[in-house]
Amino acid sequence: MADIELSSINKFFGKTHVIKDFSLNIKSQSFTTLVGPSGCGKSTLLRMIAGLEETNSGKISIGGEEVNNLPPKERNIAMVFQSYALYPHMTVFDNMAFGLKLEKRPKDEVKDRVHEAAKILQIEDYLLRKPKQLSGGQRQRVAIGRAITRKPKVFLFDEPLSNLDAALRVQMRIELAKLHDHLDATMVYVTHDQTEAMTLSDEIVVLDQGEISQQGKPIELYNNPKNLFVAGFIGSPKMNFVNAKISSIDHNKVEINILGSKITISKTIKSNENTDIIFGIRPEDIIITDSSDYDFQGKAFVVEKLGSNTFIYLDNEGDPIVVEASGDSLIKVGDDVKIKFDLNKTNLFNSSNKIRID
Amino acid sequence: MKKLTFTSVFSQLLLLLFVIAWIVPTFGLFISSLRDKDVLAISGWWTSFTTTEVNEIYRTKGKEDQIKEGDYYFIKSNLFDENQGKEIYRFGITSKNIDEYEVGETALFKDETEITVFENGDYVWKSKEEFKKKKGKRIFVSAKSPPSFTLDNYKEVLLKEGLGQAFLNTFAVALPATLIPLIICSYFAYALTWMKFYGRDLLLATIIASLVVPLQMCLIPVLTIYNDFGALFGVSAKSYPGIWMAHTGFGLASTTFLLWNFLKTLPSEMIEAARVDGATHYDTFIKIVVPLSIPSFASIFILQFLWVWNDLLVGLVFLDKHPSEIILTAKLKELLGSRGENWEILTTGAFVSMTVPLFIFFSLQRYFIRGLVAGSVKG
Numbered sequence: 249m250a251d252i253e254l255s256s257i258n259k260f261f262g263k264t265h266v267i268k269d270f271s272l273n274i275k276s277q278s279f280t281t282l283v284g285p286s287g288c289g290k291s292t293l294l295r296m297i298a299g300l301e302e303t304n305s306g307k308i309s310i311g312g313e314e315v316n317n318l319p320p321k322e323r324n325i326a327m328v329f330q331s332y333a334l335y336p337h338m339t340v341f342d343n344m345a346f347g348l349k350l351e352k353r354p355k356d357e358v359k360d361r362v363h364e365a366a367k368i369l370q371i372e373d374y375l376l377r378k379p380k381q382l383s384g385g386q387r388q389r390v391a392i393g394r395a396i397t398r399k400p401k402v403f404l405f406d407e408p409l410s411n412l413d414a415a416l417r418v419q420m421r422i423e424l425a426k427l428h429d430h431l432d433a434t435m436v437y438v439t440h441d442q443t444e445a446m447t448l449s450d451e452i453v454v455l456d457q458g459e460i461s462q463q464g465k466p467i468e469l470y471n472n473p474k475n476l477f478v479a480g481f482i483g484s485p486k487m488n489f490v491n492a493k494i495s496s497i498d499h500n501k502v503e504i505n506i507l508g509s510k511i512t513i514s515k516t517i518k519s520n521e522n523t524d525i526i527f528g529i530r531p532e533d534i535i536i537t538d539s540s541d542y543d544f545q546g547k548a549f550v551v552e553k554l555g556s557n558t559f560i561y562l563d564n565e566g567d568p569i570v571v572e573a574s575g576d577s578l579i580k581v582g583d584d585v586k587i588k589f590d591l592n593k594t595n596l597f598n599s600s601n602k603i604r605i606d
Numbered sequence: 607m608k609k610l611t612f613t614s615v616f617s618q619l620l621l622l623l624f625v626i627a628w629i630v631p632t633f634g635l636f637i638s639s640l641r642d643k644d645v646l647a648i649s650g651w652w653t654s655f656t657t658t659e660v661n662e663i664y665r666t667k668g669k670e671d672q673i674k675e676g677d678y679y680f681i682k683s684n685l686f687d688e689n690q691g692k693e694i695y696r697f698g699i700t701s702k703n704i705d706e707y708e709v710g711e712t713a714l715f716k717d718e719t720e721i722t723v724f725e726n727g728d729y730v731w732k733s734k735e736e737f738k739k740k741k742g743k744r745i746f747v748s749a750k751s752p753p754s755f756t757l758d759n760y761k762e763v764l765l766k767e768g769l770g771q772a773f774l775n776t777f778a779v780a781l782p783a784t785l786i787p788l789i790i791c792s793y794f795a796y797a798l799t800w801m802k803f804y805g806r807d808l809l810l811a812t813i814i815a816s817l818v819v820p821l822q823m824c825l826i827p828v829l830t831i832y833n834d835f836g837a838l839f840g841v842s843a844k845s846y847p848g849i850w851m852a853h854t855g856f857g858l859a860s861t862t863f864l865l866w867n868f869l870k871t872l873p874s875e876m877i878e879a880a881r882v883d884g885a886t887h888y889d890t891f892i893k894i895v896v897p898l899s900i901p902s903f904a905s906i907f908i909l910q911f912l913w914v915w916n917d918l919l920v921g922l923v924f925l926d927k928h929p930s931e932i933i934l935t936a937k938l939k940e941l942l943g944s945r946g947e948n949w950e951i952l953t954t955g956a957f958v959s960m961t962v963p964l965f966i967f968f969s970l971q972r973y974f975i976r977g978l979v980a981g982s983v984k985g
Contacts, residue, residue: 298882299882300878300881300882319881320881320882320884321881321882321883321884321885325882326882327878327879327882329875329878329879330875331873331875333873333875333876333878333879334876334879335876335879335880335894336898337897337898346880346883346885346893347882347883347884350883350884350885350889351884394879394883398883398884
């Protein structure tokens with residue numbers, strides 16, 4: 249059992265307060281992703297769990313044992329770095345066996361464990377090569393293999409796929425998912441790529457400036473972002489945000505002024521009349537229509553055809569509105585497009601404190 | 607093909623100039639050291655490749671060597687002691703007219719004897735009466751002398767002048783005086799780069815600041831300490847361990863600085879990976895950092911070795927001048943005083959002292975250059 253518990257952690261770099269009174273419980277054997285823009289403190293957090301960075305205050309425990317003052321090797325963790333961090337002068341075998349040899353394990357055991365890990369990662373053929381003779385994907389497998397051989401209870405991944413090209417990234421993503429099924433270990437994964445976060449995680453923790461913005465299952469974060477930051481961060485292309493105003497509230501019905509027209513949403517909201525709000529809607533929740541009953545009409549200025557679907561960017565005063573259409577859509581650049589919002593899938597945020605109100 | 611710009615041409619020319627400025631004297635020294643000492647004294651090294659014309663004086667053999675053939679007495683011999691390949695083209699018998707005769711012609715002395723000199727130095731001296739004088743006659747020859755080189759100077763210098771011993775002494779100084787600081791500084795530089803401890807930055811600043819302190823300023827204080835120490839234990843203040851320590855001390859700052867420069871270019875994630883793998887600082891140093899630093903160790907080894915090898919001042923201050931301790935540079939300086947006229951000894955000695963730097967430079971120059979620019983470019 250290796251659940252990770254962080255309670256009231258603070259971290260300063262000089263005078264900068266990087267991690268602010270941070271508490272988080274990571275369940276044993278879960279795949280938890282820390283995600284956020286660069287500089288949000290997610291890597292620092294991971295390094296603090298690893299023991300590579302000291303905590304200024306607060307408590308970190310792994311499997312119920314406080315580890316604040318333990319060196320990395322006694323924390324029962326393994327870490328995979330973004331730059332692979334392989335030892336360039338050693339063969340793949342020696343790279344993977346390094347930790348075991350330091351533990352003074354018998355030679356046979358070292359050999360068995362390295363071969364076992366190599367088999368899982370399909371790098372058995374490269375065991376005698378040096379890292380520089382391997383491709384990026386192979387190097388990252390070796391780095392993961394080095395982590396596996398030590399059979400830790402917790403795996404820490406620090407943006408492990410961001411140095412790989414797009415195709416390899418997809419492939420390694422699938423393999424990481426398989427690996428998680430295969431090994432009964434807790435995995436903590438740091439990334440700024442929300443696709444990786446969505447596809448791999450049991451649980452996503454969105455960080456913003458050293459604090460948890462929202463925490464939950466991927467689909468929960470996608471469907472019910474608690475605030476504007478999460479709504480904007482999860483999902484690609486981004487959710488559309490449009491400034492709007494509440495004109496009237498009638499118990500569970502809200503009428504809002506948006507883009508010059510009025511729409512009525514059946515929802516109870518925590519807000520008053522006449523407040524400025526931000527209306528959020530995902531590209532796939534916008535319907536293109538020919539009828540005269542439309543919410544907005546705009547000129548298409550970019551049409552991205554991805555094959556399976558098409559993204560159409562409509563001219564608007566503020567940010568453009570992105571609409572997802574089917575792959576065989578015939579809309580061209582310059583066409584006038586009428587759209588209607590799917591009113592069951594709207595997200596409303598207070599425009600001053602950016603918190604969800606519906 | 608690279609574009610020819612003014613700067614590239616200029617820098618190439620400048621490079622050529624430097625190469626010439628360094629190669630020519632070295633080469634001249636080398637050639638001079640291989641020349642015969644008499645020739646060396648009268649002509650420059652650049653004349654030694656071509657056949658030169660020399661005027662020389664030889665003396666014929668005296669009455670002991672005469673033989674009688676028929677009515678005449680002859681002395682037949684060769685002017686040269688050994689065959690040096692010289693070719694005589696004219697000769698003379700008086701100092702007033704040293705090239706009076708062609709080779710093969712017969713010259714007549716005042717006492718009616720006649721001599722014929724041939725190209726290779728053979729001569730036939732013919733007389734009606736018996737030769738009476740013990741001493742032979744002077745013969746002036748104009749000869750063409752081919753290039754000739756000899757290793758005699760090296761034999762002389764290495765064996766008789768004690769330069770061979772000095773050469774070994776210098777090795778005995780230079781090797782430990784290079785290895786000791788390298789070992790100490792590699793640990794030190796690792797700590798400065800990868801270990802966190804209080805006052806680390808201050809320590810680093812001190813090291814860099816001490817690069818500014820001139821060595822000459824420390825000689826007397828250090829020697830005073832050595833003298834006190836020697837007096838305390840009744841040993842000589844001047845000894846090999848003493849000079850090793852002195853060189854180590856003087857080299858610490860620069861060696862540490864260069865190594866630190868290199869070590870901080872190693873990726874920090876790799877060092878952290880080793881920590882996560884369970885490596886202690888010592889493990890990380892021995893198993894990761896040292897193997898990856900071999901090129902930089904090599905280059906710093908070369909820099910320090912050459913510095914110690916070429917050093918005169920420290921060697922003069924911290925070692926005695928007796929043969930078992932005197933170093934090459936000090937020995938050369940001594941020879942300059944006592945044998946300043948003997949160019950063959952000086953040129954040969956100088957070249958002997960240059961052989962090691964030259965060897966190191968030519969065989970390890972890529973490390974040498976890397977050492978000079980350590981840390982400023984990626985290796």
